[in-house]
Amino acid sequence: MPTWVQLVYLACAVCFILALKGLSGPKTARAGNLLGAGAAVVAVVVPFIYLDLDHVGLIVAAIAVGTVIGVVGAQRVQMTQMPQMVALFNGVGGGAAALVALLELDEMVPHAGSGGDISWFTLAATAFTIFVGSVSFAGSIVTFAKLQELMTSRPVVFPGLPVVFGLAGIAAVVLGVLTVTGPSVFIGIDLAVVGLVVGLLLVLPVGGADVPIVISLLNAFTGLTVAASGYVLSNVVLLVAGTLVGASGTYLTMLMAKAMGRSVSNILFGALKGGSTLG
Amino acid sequence: MDEAVVWLTIFILSVFVGIEVIAKVSSTLHTPLMSGANAIHGIILLGAILVTGSTDSTVALVVGLVAIVLAAVNMVGGFVVTDRMLQMFVRKKPKAPAADGKAN
Numbered sequence: 001m002p003t004w005v006q007l008v009y010l011a012c013a014v015c016f017i018l019a020l021k022g023l024s025g026p027k028t029a030r031a032g033n034l035l036g037a038g039a040a041v042v043a044v045v046v047p048f049i050y051l052d053l054d055h056v057g058l059i060v061a062a063i064a065v066g067t068v069i070g071v072v073g074a075q076r077v078q079m080t081q082m083p084q085m086v087a088l089f090n091g092v093g094g095g096a097a098a099l100v101a102l103l104e105l106d107e108m109v110p111h112a113g114s115g116g117d118i119s120w121f122t123l124a125a126t127a128f129t130i131f132v133g134s135v136s137f138a139g140s141i142v143t144f145a146k147l148q149e150l151m152t153s154r155p156v157v158f159p160g161l162p163v164v165f166g167l168a169g170i171a172a173v174v175l176g177v178l179t180v181t182g183p184s185v186f187i188g189i190d191l192a193v194v195g196l197v198v199g200l201l202l203v204l205p206v207g208g209a210d211v212p213i214v215i216s217l218l219n220a221f222t223g224l225t226v227a228a229s230g231y232v233l234s235n236v237v238l239l240v241a242g243t244l245v246g247a248s249g250t251y252l253t254m255l256m257a258k259a260m261g262r263s264v265s266n267i268l269f270g271a272l273k274g275g276s277t278l279g
Numbered sequence: 280m281d282e283a284v285v286w287l288t289i290f291i292l293s294v295f296v297g298i299e300v301i302a303k304v305s306s307t308l309h310t311p312l313m314s315g316a317n318a319i320h321g322i323i324l325l326g327a328i329l330v331t332g333s334t335d336s337t338v339a340l341v342v343g344l345v346a347i348v349l350a351a352v353n354m355v356g357g358f359v360v361t362d363r364m365l366q367m368f369v370r371k372k373p374k375a376p377a378a379d380g381k382a383n
């Protein structure tokens with residue numbers, strides 16, 4: 001990677017920090033958001049300049065399609081429906097991260113195993129992204145459905161849910177270990193499916209009034225998956241931007257829960273314990 | 280310095296920066312901040328482009344293009360929707376828009 005690219009990426013990372021700083025003050029919020037958008041555009045354009053990418057036409061077309069969908073969706077949405085729109089955008093971001101990680105895994109498989117040059121940590125980071133990205137995708141779709149009233153906004157709990165949740169968690173750990181010891185795309189896809197189930201089960205028991213806090217938590221999850229992708233792809237912008245969102249998102253989730261006088265664990269697992277849930 | 284340690288250093292410092300920069304956010308800005316942070320992780324678009332641009336299998340190309348569409352929706356839609364929220368926030372100052380959508 002040429003030095004100028006690394007310096008541009010460093011500048012983008014700094015802009016993301018300043019964007020978050022701006023977004024946390026009423027007078028600077030709009031400028032902060034625009035700064036973040038500008039940095040994101042620059043970071044996305046850079047690989048087209050310094051790399052000899054294949055399929056450039058198709059890639060640009062796919063970006064155009066996504067841009068149109070994003071802009072139209074963001075313009076049409078009513079003010080009261082903003083939280084579910086954020087949930088939807090977060091979900092597709094998590095889905096994208098999981099797909100990117102699956103493709104990375106696909107490229108790694110021939111080089112992994114005995115005598116290979118892929119470290120266990122890289123494989124673990126890939127497994128993490130596949131799983132958590134899928135959790136974020138499925139969880140966000142459920143939060144969207146709840147807020148959009150496509151389904152009941154009341155907590156959905158069925159007998160045995162904690163057991164199924166526990167089994168899915170164990171399956172995720174086993175598949176994660178298998179990805180490190182003997183990586184294959186098939187295991188990666190299984191991991192993604194388990195992630196979808198966990199995401200579904202995580203959000204179903206949450207009451208409607210608590211949903212925005214869960215969106216914030218899933219947002220932080222997606223940030224961490226982007227950070228892990230940054231490590232796997234050796235890309236500093238992805239690492240810094242993802243970590244910033246993961247850390248600030250987690251902290252913001254705690255602030256939001258505190259503002260409602262709840263704890264995050266109570267919001268997530270209150271319905272399972274039979275405690276009170278709003279909604 | 281070991282390269283893995285360099286990455287770990289960047290990660291840990293970023294965690295502290297991420298928490299510090301938003302520590303003083305006012306509660307009316309919770310939702311726009313969440314939305315703005317959501318747009319920033321749309322930068323996974325960059326990762327999707329890097330992976331898709333170096334693949335030679337058709338299946339991987341299709342999956343990569345899907346990832347690019349999804350990531351672009353996240354990034355572009357995220358920034359536009361955040362800007363709309365903040366525009367409203369500036370115009371109607373006395374009313375706090377962050378509470379919208381929570382009450383129903």
